Amino acid sequence: MADDGAARLPGLPEIETAARRLAGQAVATPLLSSPLLDARIGARILVKAESLQRTGSFKFRGALNTLLSLSPDARKRGVVAFSSGNHAQGVAAAAQLLKIPATIVMPADAPAIKTANTRAYGATIVPYDRHRDSREAIADSIARREGATLVPPFDDVRIIAGQGTVGLELARQATALGIALDVVIAPCSGGGLVGGIALALAALSPATRVYAAEPESLDDLRRSLAAGLRIANEAAARSICDSLLAPMPGVLPFAIARRHLAGSLTVGDDDVRRAMAAAFADLKLVLEPGGAAALAAILSGKLDCAGKTVAVIASGGNVDRELFAAALACAAPAS
Amino acid sequence: MADDGAARLPGLPEIETAARRLAGQAVATPLLSSPLLDARIGARILVKAESLQRTGSFKFRGALNTLLSLSPDARKRGVVAFSSGNHAQGVAAAAQLLKIPATIVMPADAPAIKTANTRAYGATIVPYDRHRDSREAIADSIARREGATLVPPFDDVRIIAGQGTVGLELARQATALGIALDVVIAPCSGGGLVGGIALALAALSPATRVYAAEPESLDDLRRSLAAGLRIANEAAARSICDSLLAPMPGVLPFAIARRHLAGSLTVGDDDVRRAMAAAFADLKLVLEPGGAAALAAILSGKLDCAGKTVAVIASGGNVDRELFAAALACAAPAS
Numbered sequence: 141m142a143d144d145g146a147a148r149l150p151g152l153p154e155i156e157t158a159a160r161r162l163a164g165q166a167v168a169t170p171l172l173s174s175p176l177l178d179a180r181i182g183a184r185i186l187v188k189a190e191s192l193q194r195t196g197s198f199k200f201r202g203a204l205n206t207l208l209s210l211s212p213d214a215r216k217r218g219v220v221a222f223s224s225g226n227h228a229q230g231v232a233a234a235a236q237l238l239k240i241p242a243t244i245v246m247p248a249d250a251p252a253i254k255t256a257n258t259r260a261y262g263a264t265i266v267p268y269d270r271h272r273d274s275r276e277a278i279a280d281s282i283a284r285r286e287g288a289t290l291v292p293p294f295d296d297v298r299i300i301a302g303q304g305t306v307g308l309e310l311a312r313q314a315t316a317l318g319i320a321l322d323v324v325i326a327p328c329s330g331g332g333l334v335g336g337i338a339l340a341l342a343a344l345s346p347a348t349r350v351y352a353a354e355p356e357s358l359d360d361l362r363r364s365l366a367a368g369l370r371i372a373n374e375a376a377a378r379s380i381c382d383s384l385l386a387p388m389p390g391v392l393p394f395a396i397a398r399r400h401l402a403g404s405l406t407v408g409d410d411d412v413r414r415a416m417a418a419a420f421a422d423l424k425l426v427l428e429p430g431g432a433a434a435l436a437a438i439l440s441g442k443l444d445c446a447g448k449t450v451a452v453i454a455s456g457g458n459v460d461r462e463l464f465a466a467a468l469a470c471a472a473p474a475s
Numbered sequence: 476m477a478d479d480g481a482a483r484l485p486g487l488p489e490i491e492t493a494a495r496r497l498a499g500q501a502v503a504t505p506l507l508s509s510p511l512l513d514a515r516i517g518a519r520i521l522v523k524a525e526s527l528q529r530t531g532s533f534k535f536r537g538a539l540n541t542l543l544s545l546s547p548d549a550r551k552r553g554v555v556a557f558s559s560g561n562h563a564q565g566v567a568a569a570a571q572l573l574k575i576p577a578t579i580v581m582p583a584d585a586p587a588i589k590t591a592n593t594r595a596y597g598a599t600i601v602p603y604d605r606h607r608d609s610r611e612a613i614a615d616s617i618a619r620r621e622g623a624t625l626v627p628p629f630d631d632v633r634i635i636a637g638q639g640t641v642g643l644e645l646a647r648q649a650t651a652l653g654i655a656l657d658v659v660i661a662p663c664s665g666g667g668l669v670g671g672i673a674l675a676l677a678a679l680s681p682a683t684r685v686y687a688a689e690p691e692s693l694d695d696l697r698r699s700l701a702a703g704l705r706i707a708n709e710a711a712a713r714s715i716c717d718s719l720l721a722p723m724p725g726v727l728p729f730a731i732a733r734r735h736l737a738g739s740l741t742v743g744d745d746d747v748r749r750a751m752a753a754a755f756a757d758l759k760l761v762l763e764p765g766g767a768a769a770l771a772a773i774l775s776g777k778l779d780c781a782g783k784t785v786a787v788i789a790s791g792g793n794v795d796r797e798l799f800a801a802a803l804a805c806a807a808p809a810s
Contacts, residue, residue, distance in 0.1 A: 164652075170505050172527055175568070176595050189527075191759045192507055233510065253756060260511050317499075417796070421588060424526040424792030426759040457759030461752070465800035 145395040150297045152343040155304035155336065158205040162305055165237065166201050167193050169306075171313045171451070174422040181438060183445040186319070187423055188310050191431055191457030195257070197383070198306055198333055198455050199223075199230030199293075205302030206291050207234045215240045217287040222246070222268075222275035225254030226383050226456050227293040232261035243288065245279045251382060251428075251460045271375070294332030295390035304336025310451055311344040319449055321348045325434040326453040328352035328361055328404065330386040331393025333455060338400035349402035351443065353433040355379035356406035360388045361397060365404060370394050380409040380463075383430030383456055405437040412436045413467040419454065420468060429467070431456035480730040485632045487678040490639035490671065493540040497640055500572065501536050502528050504641075506648045506786070509757040516773060518780040521654070522758055523645050526766055526792030530592070532718070533641055533668055533790050534558075534565030534628075540637030541626050542569045550575045553623040557581070557603075557610035560589030561718050561791050562628045567596035578623065580614045586717060586763075586795045606710075629667030630725035639671025645786055646679040654784055656683045660769040661788040663687035663696055663739065665721040666728025668790060673735035684737035686778065688768040690714035691741035695723045696732060700739060705729050715744040715798075718765030718791055740772040747771045748802040754789065755803055764802070766791035 172187045190198040207219065218241035221231040228244040235242035242263040246255060247270040259265055266282065268275050283290045292299060307324075314321050324341060326334040331352070338350045352361050358373045358381075372388040379385065389397065397404075407415075412429045415436035419425040427435070434452040437443060443450075507522045525533040542554065553576035556566040563579040570577035577598040581590060582605040594600055601617065603610050618625045627634060642659070649656050659676060661669040666687070673685040687696050693708045693716075707723040714720065724732065732739075742750075747764045750771035754760040762770070769787040772778060778785075 167505065167507070170502065170527060172502070175529075175571075176592060179595070192505060192524075194510075196759050236510075257511060260514070420761055420796065420799070424531050424761040426755055426761060461755065461803040464755070465803060468796040468800055 145391045148297060149392060149395060150301040150304065150339065152340065154297065154301040155308050155340050158301040159305045159308050161205055161208050162201055162302070165204060166305070168309060169193055171310065172423050177418065177422040183447060184449040185438060186449070186451040187425070187435065188306065188451060188453045189425055190306060190453060190455050191425055191427055195229040195233045196456055196458040197226040197230065197431065198303055199226040200233055201305050202299035202302030202332060203227065203230035203291060204234040204237070206296065206298040207238055207240060209298050210289060214289050217289070218242060219291050220245070220279050220282045220288045221291040221293070222279040223293055224382055224385060225250045226458060228258040228263070229254060229261060229458070231291050232258045232263035236262045243282055245275050251458065253460050254458050257458070294330030294386070295392050297392065300332050300336045300339070300392060302336070303333045304340045306333065306453060307337030307340030308344070310337070311341060314451070321345055321451050322448040323349050323351065323443065323445055323450040325351045325353050325405065325437055325450065327384060327430050327433040327455045328354045329384040329430070330390045331361060331397060332390065333453065334401065335393035335396035337453070338396055342400045350400060351402050352397065352404040353437040354404055354406055355381045355384055355433070356408050358384060359404065359406045362404040362406055364389050364394060365397060365401070380412055381430035381433055383428060384433060405442040407433050407436040407440060407442065411440040413470055415439050416464070416467040425454060426457040426459065426464065427454050428456045428459035480726045483632060484727060484730060485636040485639065485674065487675065489632065489636040490643050490675050493636040494640045494643050496540055496543050497536055497637070500539060501640070503644055504528055506645065507758050512753065512757040518782060519784040520773060521784070521786040522770065523641065523786060523788045524760055525641060525788060525790045526760055526762055530564040530568045531791055531793040532561040532565065532766065533638055534561040535568055536640050537634035537637030537667060538562065538565035538626060539569035539572070541631065541633040542573055542575060544633050545624060549624050553577060553621060554626050555580070555614050555617045555623045556626040556628070557614040558628055559717055559720060560585045561793060563593040563598070564589060564596060564793070566626050567593045567598035571597045578617055580610050586793065588795050589793050592793070629665030629721070630727050632727065635667050635671045635674070635727060637671070638668045639675045641668065641788060642672030642675030643679070645672070646676060649786070656680055656786050657783040658684050658686065658778065658780055658785040660686045660688050660740065660772055660785065662719060662765050662768040662790045663689045664719040664765070665725045666696060666732060667725065668788065669736070670728035670731035672788070673731055677735045685735060686737050687732070687739040688772040689739055689741055690716045690719055690768070691743050693719060694739065694741045697739040697741055699724050699729060700732060700736070715747055716765035716768055718763060719768060740777040742768050742771040742775060742777065746775040748805055750774050751799070751802040760789060761792040761794065761799065762789050763791045763794035
């Protein structure tokens with residue numbers, strides 16, 4: 141039997157270790173709700189606002205957990221990462237905190253706010269062409285030249301354990317509120333976030349069904365789960381969700397998904413715009429398109445959750461103001 | 476000596492009682508920060524996000540505290556309130572929770588989202604003309620006719636104690652983080668919020684200097700403090716801050732302000748727009764104009780806070796999407 145990564149998956153102990161490492165540095169993000177939203181959907185919706193996380197997305201968790209695991213010598217040689225923006229900011233901010241030099245390989249067409257913030261956190265940015273260059277090759281070459289450590293975006297035990305702290309926190313918050321979670325939905329690109337959450341909940345709340353939410357034009361996880369092996373997206377596929385463009389599920393996240401996910405829900409660009417508008421109106425949250433994908437799945441009825449208690453992860457809020465205003469304008473929520 | 480209300484002011488015990496009453500119903504709102512914002516301002520800024528409070532503003536706290544203090548008989552006869560929108564939603568949502576009939580007298584030109592949400596919480600809305608009718612007279616007549624209890628927006632011990640739970644929570648959060656607060660700034664209309672916070676901090680963190688933030692066109696508190704007596708705004712005064720239009724400081728809030736406030740900082744409409752844009756970009760928060768007034772005071776340099784630790788209250792997020800998009804468009808933050 142081929143190595144599907146299962147032997148290397150982190151468990152609850154690794155996630156708990158990550159949570160202890162992150163305490164006091166990462167925001168314990170609030171679990172928000174809106175009676176008006178609940179009434180419209182006919183379910184109890186809890187929104188875990190990772191958009192309020194340091195750097196504006198959950199990515200800070202996995203990045204800081206990984207950097208804290210490096211030796212003093214490795215820290216001195218620095219880190220390198222490739223990212224469309226949120227992992228970039230997460231790594232840059234974690235590196236700045238630990239005084240580690242960071243180089244980030246970013247697409248030239250990344251949202252301006254993500255590039256500007258990554259630079260503001262003190263990282264060196266190396267741009268590349270999303271449709272021509274190999275970001276992995278560029279990052280590898282920098283890592284080799286400088287002896288720097290590559291910080292992968294999702295296919296890594298330390299990253300998955302760090303993102304899994306979202307699930308750990310969520311389970312503890314629900315318990316404190318006396319709430320049993322029927323369903324949890326998290327946006328999915330490479331699968332580090334939903335994978336880490338699924339591992340945490342499998343241990344802490346095994347009756348909860350965990351779903352991924354991904355763009356319908358980049359439904360690699362859905363198709364991979366159906367086929368039983370990792371399938372890539374079309375290279376030409378486009379989506380408004382700039383943070384959900386990974387070419388295919390990671391090896392470790394896919395191993396987790398096969399064991400622990402109830403499925404993957406797909407959302408269109410207009411579903412996402414409407415979810416951004418609903419988050420604005422009902423929750424007062426700024427969500428980026430990818431960060432609104434899980435909420436979009438519920439709002440657009442991709443899962444029958446009548447009478448259920450559903451937690452959705454609002455994974456990020458790094459969005460340029462023009463795109464945000466346009467989403468509000470073309471997608472006023474039904475009221 | 477004239478009665479200035481001081482004998483009737485609530486103290487820390489009343490605020491602690493309110494906090495116990497609100498536990499599990501009001502959101503313990505997060506204290507957020509942004510290293511990028513701190514670097515731009517040259518101070519440590521903590522943002523208490525009451526925009527994430529139930530109903531999208533702090534007003535739910537005082538409303539629920541007041542309604543919970545009513546007798547069963549008074550609850551049956553219902554409540555009435557007048558408000559430009561946030562107190563309206565706070566009272567309506569608290570009344571819905573306790574199954575109390577609520578009538579809200581609202582200006583015909585209140586933001587659409589505030590009117591729609593107040594109605595969605597089950598309240599009966601009575602519109603009035605802000606420049607022609609007396610909302611107090613309309614509300615009084617309804618209260619007399621129906622035997623309903625008037626829930627005042629700010630000049631009330633129970634309301635001030637409820638809003639004061641923001642200060643209690645803030646002080647506890649700062650202590651948990653090991654942070655000493657040099658300055659706290661809260662938006663001010665009638666003064667219930669900043670008054671309640673000032674009372675809580677006078678007891679729990681007496682070295683903290685507490686300031687109000689108000690529109691420069693409606694600087695009644697600043698002028699009242701200078702004169703030593705309550706002075707009204709010009710009836711014709713206008714501001715983008717639709718939630719900060721009270722005609723003059725309340726009796727009790729002014730008594731608190733004279734004893735406990737370090738002063739009132741005034742902000743212009745453009746300061747407020749820039750603060751809304753900064754909250755969007757750096758904190759991922761949707762703030763309404765009035766909710767951004769305290770952040771605006773800091774961002775526009777109305778107080779020298781170099782090297783200090785400053786908490787600002789982001790008091791609400793109920794803003795129509797057109798106004799929000801316009802604020803972002805005309806006020807991109809410096810970066």
